[in-house]
Amino acid sequence: MTSIIKTHDLHKCYWVGTMPHPALHGINLDIKQGEFAVLAGRSGSGKSTLLNIIGALESADSGSVEVFGQNILEMTQDQRTRFRLHNIGFVFQAYNLIRVFNARENIAYVCQLQGKSKEESLEIANHWLREVEIEHLGYRRPDQLSGGQQQRVAIARALASDPKIILADEPTANLDTQTGRNLIHLMQDLNQRPGTTFLISSHDPDVKEAASRLIKLADGQIVDEWSTIPKTPTSIYSDCPVQNMPFGERVQFKIKRLIRWRRIRKPSKKNRRRS
């Protein structure tokens, strides 16, 4: 498969006053076309920073980021904006829909930015609303939609500009488990379309399980990385990547999952007091 995102020795450091806070340490990454790649890691591991840099929302201190062979770090701000408009779709954790527009207009806005007529843009919006199965909610404004519905609109908006890459930053973090799973199912379905690559940062185990490639970050470095055969939407819950792990890791993973499950079912005393 063709590489569409390549980072080389990427460094990024934030400064709070005179205190440096390193975010990325020499990230080398190669994402192939059609992958459903997930960036995993704790808070502060650099997932969002890496996603922002790849999405031309932020610049790096050193290194290079090539998307479709173009080094986006060398672009001017307006060139980056145009690059984002035509090549990258974004899905954010907090949905980030424009509150004054209804769902249809939110999607059509991106098409209009691309120079399409209003009619054509609305037609595209209707198409994507159908694809994400909320066509009947097209005239509702974001504050009249549930979180899951808003995220579906956000995905439709991301896809409406016909991008080659979708970057999603914690897309299921604000959703309940079932809605999150449905959304993953939807993204996987959309990933099957030729050429649409998903790069997702997430804590969510369901997202990680759905990944065709999992990249684990810790302290701004890639510490683990593995690939599986891309899953079909029907197999994501049955065909767990755990089965591909070596025996020792598999046992360790299952014990951890059990502990996590117990925590969800039965909160600790400390948590009970808080609640």
Next chain:
Amino acid sequence: MADSARLGLVTYLMLAVRNLMRNLMRNQRRTTITLLTMIFGIAVLTLLSALNDGWLSQMKTNFILSYTGHAQIHAKGFEASQNLRDRITNPEEVTRLMQSYPEILGWTQRIRTSGLASVGGGSAGIQIMATDSEQETWVTSIHEHVTKGTWLRPGMSQDLLLGATVADTIGASLGDRVILMAQRPAGEMVSEVFYLRGILETGAPQIDRTLALIPLNTAQVWLKMGQSITDIVVRADQHENTDLVVHLFAQQLSDQTYEIMPWQELDPMVRQWLEFSDAYGLVIILVVVILVLVEILNTMLISLHERHKELGVIAAIGTTRFQIFSMLLLEAVLLIFIGASLGYLAGSLLVYSLSGSGIDLSGYANAFQFFYMNPVIYPDLTTDSAIRILGTTLVAAVLAGVYPAWKATRLSLSQALRIQ
């Protein structure tokens, strides 16, 4: 990208209008205060401007019509020398031009010189003005200021009208025999007897204190001037045509022989007062507009702070900095446009309500008359002032919008998107 910019404009306009409406509704108390401030500011500005224009217009009209006319033609150097040697010897050359200009409503010929008036034991320095009793009424309204007695009567060669103050000074009463003394062009001093037929009270001290009005024909004979005169006073059909009339005469008459002066040049004090009033009006506009500008700037900056994230989102999905800049600028202009329109409407209603009765300042009548003003000021809403107020407000709107709009283009996208 040209297509993108063109088609996108409709979207930005839509977004700007919707954002504006949403922002107006989002914080209703703030919106109400901002709009009330603007409406009050622009309404007061409109009223002050109308009052200023009203009294300036009255003052201009009173000045022009009470004495000077819109323009005067003299022999070259007369205005500076005030000497009868600098006189127009062939007034026919000038007066025949009058017929061909429709902008000229009337004209009159005068002889103006200084002299002395005495009656009984009293005497005073005077400005003798000899004029044609009928022609003068076409040009000025001085005949309307006769408070006692009558205006110059046709065929009555020894009629004299005196300013009220000068009549008081020398102790002259109607019917009294008054001796005027003046100098002929050749330099000899001569005197003549006149009979006081009227007292003039224009309210302008410089006229009431010095003026002595006699018939033109009498003066020409008395001062041995033949058909010569010193002034040709011209009245234009409207104030705005003064410059045109001056220009027309300047084209036809030799500047070696004549001097053509618009009313502004005939009394430097009045001209300076009018210029000062114009400047004063501008200062009022600037002060009010600066206050409005600061208010709007404050509102826009707070609004920008509240919409930090939203702007980050639209930038992230492909809106360029220029597009964001123009969208916010448009929003500021729309906000000020609404406030300014309502304010101007409120101000116009105030002006309309006062236009019938005016503002009565008769308690200060003496002070106002000094400046050729009427004791009742009628506000006058002119197109010029509307353009001045709305134009300045528009400039203020652009200024108030530029900084927040520029600031919006400097947003850090990653920070904006992280805001919860």
